[in-house]
Amino acid sequence: xxxxxxxxxxxxxxxxxxxxxxxxxxxxxxxxxxxxxxxxxxxxxxxxxxxxxxxxxxxxxxxxxxxxxxxxxxxxxxxxxxxxxxxxxxxxxxxxxxxxxxxxxxxxxxxxxxxxxxxxxxxxxxxxxxxxxxxxxxxxxxxxxxxxxxxxxxxxxxxxxxxxxxxxxxxxxxxxxxxxxxxxxxxxxxxxxxxxxxxxxxxxxxxxxxxxxxxxxxxxxxxxxxxxxxxxxxxxxxxxxxxxxxxxxxxxxxxxxxxxxxxxxxxxxxxxxxxxxxxxxxxxxxxxxxxxxxxxxxxxxxxxxxxxxxxxxxxxxxxxxxxxxxxxxxxxxxxxxxxxxxxxxxxxxxxxxxxxxxxxxxxxxxxxxxxxxxxxxxx
Numbered sequence: 001x002x003x004x005x006x007x008x009x010x011x012x013x014x015x016x017x018x019x020x021x022x023x024x025x026x027x028x029x030x031x032x033x034x035x036x037x038x039x040x041x042x043x044x045x046x047x048x049x050x051x052x053x054x055x056x057x058x059x060x061x062x063x064x065x066x067x068x069x070x071x072x073x074x075x076x077x078x079x080x081x082x083x084x085x086x087x088x089x090x091x092x093x094x095x096x097x098x099x100x101x102x103x104x105x106x107x108x109x110x111x112x113x114x115x116x117x118x119x120x121x122x123x124x125x126x127x128x129x130x131x132x133x134x135x136x137x138x139x140x141x142x143x144x145x146x147x148x149x150x151x152x153x154x155x156x157x158x159x160x161x162x163x164x165x166x167x168x169x170x171x172x173x174x175x176x177x178x179x180x181x182x183x184x185x186x187x188x189x190x191x192x193x194x195x196x197x198x199x200x201x202x203x204x205x206x207x208x209x210x211x212x213x214x215x216x217x218x219x220x221x222x223x224x225x226x227x228x229x230x231x232x233x234x235x236x237x238x239x240x241x242x243x244x245x246x247x248x249x250x251x252x253x254x255x256x257x258x259x260x261x262x263x264x265x266x267x268x269x270x271x272x273x274x275x276x277x278x279x280x281x282x283x284x285x286x287x288x289x290x291x292x293x294x295x296x297x298x299x300x301x302x303x304x305x306x307x308x309x310x311x312x313x314x315x316x317x318x319x320x321x322x323x324x325x326x327x328x329x330x331x332x333x334x335x336x337x338x339x340x341x342x343x344x345x346x347x348x349x350x351x352x353x354x355x356x357x358x359x360x361x362x363x364x365x366x367x368x369x370x371x372x373x374x375x376x377x378x379x
Contacts, residue, residue, distance in 0.1 A: 001037050001067045001093040004060040007104065010089065011081035013055045014074075016212060016235075017046040019205040020053050021074055027120075032071035034119045046074065047120055051202040053209075054122070054236040060088060067095050069116035076111060123238050125229055128222040131165060131190050135210045135217035135232060141172040142207040144183045144336055144368060149200045150176035157244040160197040165190035169367075173249050174200075179329050180249060180371040181336075187365035197246055198228060202239035209235055253371060254352055257345035259318030261290055262358065265342045268295075269334040271310050275299045276327030278308035285375045286327040290346075291320035299327065323349040324375040333370045349374060 014033065025031070027049065034045040042057045070093050080102065090103040098113040142161070150158035162173040170190065172183045210217060213233055222229040223241070230237040272286065279285055279299035289296040293316060298309030323346060334342065339357035346353050355370040 001035075001070060002091065003037055003042060004088050004090050005042065005057065006060070006086070007081055007084045007089050008086045009057060011078075011084075012212075013044065013057050014078055014081065016205075016209050017044060017053045017055055018074065018078060019208065020046050020048050020051050020202075022048050025049075029071055029114060029118050030120065031074055032114060032119070033074050033077065034116055035070050035072055036116075037068055045119070045122065049120060050199065051205070051237070051239040052120070052122055053205065054238075056234045067093050067098075069119075070098060070100065071114035071116045071119050072100060073111055073113070080109060123227050123229075123240075125222055126224060128224045128229065129192060129194065130220055130222040131188075133170075133188060133219050133221055135213065135219050137185055137188060138219055139207050139210050140366070141183045141185070142203050145172045145174040145181045146200055146204055146207070147174075147332055147336060148176060148179050148181040148370075149174040152176070156242055157197060157246055160199045160242040161203055162195065162197050162246040162249070164195040166193045167191070173246070175247070175249055175252075175371075178326070178373050179333065180252060181333070182249070182253075182367075182369040182371075184367035184369075185365055186367060194223070195246070196223060196228065197242035197244070199239055199242055202237060206230055206237055209237075252352065253369070254345075254347050254354065257347045257354060259290070259321060259346040260316070261295065261318075261344040261346065262315040262341060263295060263312070263344070265334055265337060265339060265357075267312060268342070269331060271297050271312055272327050272331045272334070275308045275310055276331065278306045279327055283375055284327045284329075285324050285377075286330070287322055287324050287377060289320075289322045290314070290316050290318075292316065318346070321346065321349060322377060323353065324377045325353065325372055326375055329372050333372060337368070337370075349377065 030047055036043040040059055042059050045054045087104050092101045098115055100111040100113040102109045145161050164171040167189055169184050169186045170188045174181050217232045219230055219232040228239055275286055275297050280301045286297055286299045293313055294311055295314045296311050300307035333355055337357045339359050341358040343356045343358055344353055352371050352373050357368055
């Protein structure tokens, strides 16, 4: 195997693929990138056994000369590429020893490659259904939901993003039982109703790769009972679906919320960030006291005798009430919205609050709901 490729082109692609690599694994071969050369095209594969990322890169010149596949040490190659200028690189592989020589101008580097026969094979698309989605839809859906997924390894079903596709819309949901986000698109439909749970790690990488494109990408999403397959713009991502049934999230959403607070999103976010600095470091509790057209936000940390409160104008319909929330959760939700104003619906200090973005664009096909559980106030 011998080929010439631009160092920056290769580096950009490998950096995107490297997100799947793990430091602690029991299979040494997956510390490598799998290189396959075929007719002027280099196909690079990386995997952690649960998720596989593939990228096809056009080479300047290429010749088979024996081996078509080689496993290349990933970390060493990435470190070499980071320190190189924008130059052509010549890769040549010894057919017997699997040694890899990289030539760049006056520099020459030699890496110990491995036999690629032991590299995990790519799962096949069998008995799949598929749907084509705009890349921007997936970027928005993942960005709005992934932060709310659970990080508890014992609650696997809640560690991913629930995807529900139907004739009227597609819905993405993430929750950790303290916060929940439901992102719905009414301009995308599926011929058949299907639902599955996507792991957070591969969909986060999917968002990163899609965001690296300057133009809109169409993403073909294929799926079966065990895997999901995403293909777009020279990339191919395969991930194993999360087993099990997703919790009944609709049951957690309060249906009657007579108290409605309308407020400027950025102003509220900045107040929460300031006042939240004075909250207890374990509960991050802030108190929202609402009456008439004033919202009073306060926090205290009795252990260090710290406290703070700020008042800000708002529009409020309902009975005066005080409710406690985790300032970090509230800030995280507000940070992942873009609207100028938000509507917060409340029913009782012991029940969840629901946040909706107020979108002046009537043509918007987004339907976003964010739910946050309260923190019980001491009094």
